[in-house]
Amino acid sequence: MSDLAVSPVERHAVPLAQGAVHLTRFRPQGRPRGCVLCWHGAIESGRIFHSRSGKGLAPWLARQGYEVFVADQRGRGEAPPRPARGITLDQTDVIVDEIPAAIEACLTLSGAARLHLVAHSWGGVLLASSMARSATLRDRVARQAYFGTKRSVKSWTPQRLLYVDLIWKGLAPLARGVCGYLPARALRWGSDDEYAGSHRQGADWVRPRPWVDRRDGFDYAAALANGGLPPVLHIAGAADRALGHPDDVARFAAECGPHRQRHLALGRDQGLSRDYGHLDMLTHPNAMQEVFPTLVEWFEED
Numbered sequence: 001m002s003d004l005a006v007s008p009v010e011r012h013a014v015p016l017a018q019g020a021v022h023l024t025r026f027r028p029q030g031r032p033r034g035c036v037l038c039w040h041g042a043i044e045s046g047r048i049f050h051s052r053s054g055k056g057l058a059p060w061l062a063r064q065g066y067e068v069f070v071a072d073q074r075g076r077g078e079a080p081p082r083p084a085r086g087i088t089l090d091q092t093d094v095i096v097d098e099i100p101a102a103i104e105a106c107l108t109l110s111g112a113a114r115l116h117l118v119a120h121s122w123g124g125v126l127l128a129s130s131m132a133r134s135a136t137l138r139d140r141v142a143r144q145a146y147f148g149t150k151r152s153v154k155s156w157t158p159q160r161l162l163y164v165d166l167i168w169k170g171l172a173p174l175a176r177g178v179c180g181y182l183p184a185r186a187l188r189w190g191s192d193d194e195y196a197g198s199h200r201q202g203a204d205w206v207r208p209r210p211w212v213d214r215r216d217g218f219d220y221a222a223a224l225a226n227g228g229l230p231p232v233l234h235i236a237g238a239a240d241r242a243l244g245h246p247d248d249v250a251r252f253a254a255e256c257g258p259h260r261q262r263h264l265a266l267g268r269d270q271g272l273s274r275d276y277g278h279l280d281m282l283t284h285p286n287a288m289q290e291v292f293p294t295l296v297e298w299f300e301e302d
Helices: 057-063 091-110 122-133 135-139 158-179 196-206 220-224 246-255 292-300
Strands: 010-015 020-026 035-039 067-072 115-120 141-147 232-237 261-266
Touching: 010 091, 020 057, 020 091, 035 057, 035 091, 035 122, 057 067, 057 292, 067 091, 091 115, 091 122, 091 135, 091 196, 115 122, 122 135, 122 141, 122 220, 135 141, 141 292, 158 196, 232 246, 232 292, 246 261
Parallel strands: 035 067, 035 115, 115 141, 141 232, 232 261
Antiparallel strands: 010 020, 020 067
């Protein structure tokens, strides 16, 4: 596999009616073999895809010849506005405004007609939700890869009781009520904070309830019931017992309706060096040799 040089990283702001989505751009030297947009999950930023030392999936894909954009949603990284009491933005705004604007900006900047999408965790739920609302948006997407993406959590494990039931659905609403937003960084629950509305909606969807928008009643599952979602590589960590349990990942894939799909459970049973978890499938040093090449294979598959 090629290991091309990468041009200096660029930063772009995509302005919206309130605030802006930020894009970090990794450009290969030479003609790109494709365009990729990476979307992070809840209480994290685009840093899940690239470290300050130049490691991670995004720079790795750029070295393979792809032009890669990593998004920071509003309120993440340095994208304004920062989470605070009185900010009314929520995940519906991400689905309706941020994702379509970011995709169009990536296509405009790259000159590509279509792109690939890569998501971690809740980011995949947001991407699928956005495409459920827009057939035009689906036409702009070639292939997708979702790392540890689940919506509702039904798998019963001790880890699920701690991270999902106690923290996300129990303690987090209390912290949100006190601060007016979810202070995940201060509580050491995540790498970035969350708008109050986004957490409220996300905690609602994590429960085994219909995939329906609490703001306008849009039924996402019904919109995808007859197909239309671009092909998805659904990736789960074999050691992920709470935030992206393989059974919950498979359940979300089914909820997205009929679509071309492939499933991977990253672990020793598949000949890998370790059973990967929710974060280290993207951050462990071995992932560069054992996990990342699978994306290129998926992107290039006929």
